[in-house]
Amino acid sequence: MKITVSTHKLSGYRATLRTAKQLAESAARLVNRSVPGSMPDVQITLTNARGLAELATTAEAELAGGVDKRVRDREERHAARGACNVDGRAVPLAEGSVLVLINVDRNASPGEFAITLVHELVHAMQFSRKGVRERIIRDRRDTFKVERQSRRQARENERCHDDEEREAYSREYLADQIVPGARAA
Template identity: 65%
Template sequence: MVKLTVSTHKLFGYGGTQRTAKRLAEQAVTLVDRSVPGRMPDLQITLTAPRGMAELATAAEVELTGGEVDKRIQARALREANRHARDAAARAIPLASGGVLVLVNIDHHANPAQFAVTLVHELVHAMQFSRKGVRERIVTDLRDGLGVEKQSRRQAREHLRLLEQEEREAYGVEYLANQLVPAAAA
């Protein structure tokens, strides 16, 4: 059984949104688990604003690499994450504990239908993380990006190629969100 938690980070007055997100997430987990190859890991879904998204993503990535990241590089990673967070609707990050953290930028979701599409997309990524070699490849790329351990150019190219393939798969399954939206109105 998948352990699912839905919370907010640095958001106030979003109790109704959080309840809707929890209802949608419970149904989306079941739907994606049946439709996409892999094993659904434990999930922590956090609704937040762009700044909170950058903070949580950077902290999770540093923890995933083993925590031995230079403070200057960590600060640079946070600045870069802040730039990307303004444009990103959500992000899925594997956790050191084996679960997945799904950060949702609440500013990009005007209604439950948009949230459902984003949620399905990110849950597909969570399923992908459970596949053989994917988590290790992501950790290797992160360790390279954060200056902990270099990876070869070949590894970097292969990572980018597989990342594009995984994105295409996630976009290709977004149609499943159509089955969730009526549940959000309930």
């Protein structure tokens, strides 16, 4: 498990980057101990809403493979519309690691950042479970119009996604161990 922290299209966030590096290691250890699965290599990138949409779409298009540029651009525009309301996003990468994107505009305090980080690291752990990565790739291939999935597979993906979100929200209490009082704010 290797954790790297960087920024994308941000300037003047040196203190935030320093805080993120301090919190990332302890968050990864806590999540690794409390969530079933194995922690893959994680690249944490601090960015703004526009960068979040751009990086997530690029990573998902690479994961899907053989994506038409027009479809990719359409998906990026769609992601950019809702990105201002997103705290963070975890995306599995083609080589097996996970990209965790954090919207710094939505995570103003270390407590909020710790909650978002724990939530997204739980998703990173979920990607290591049997069949999850394949299901996500199948869904992304359908989204980018590379290969269709059946309605049954789409319903299964939606149900599993809801279960994974519930699990990630249920583990946010771990953020209090990193930043005391994180969930109280």
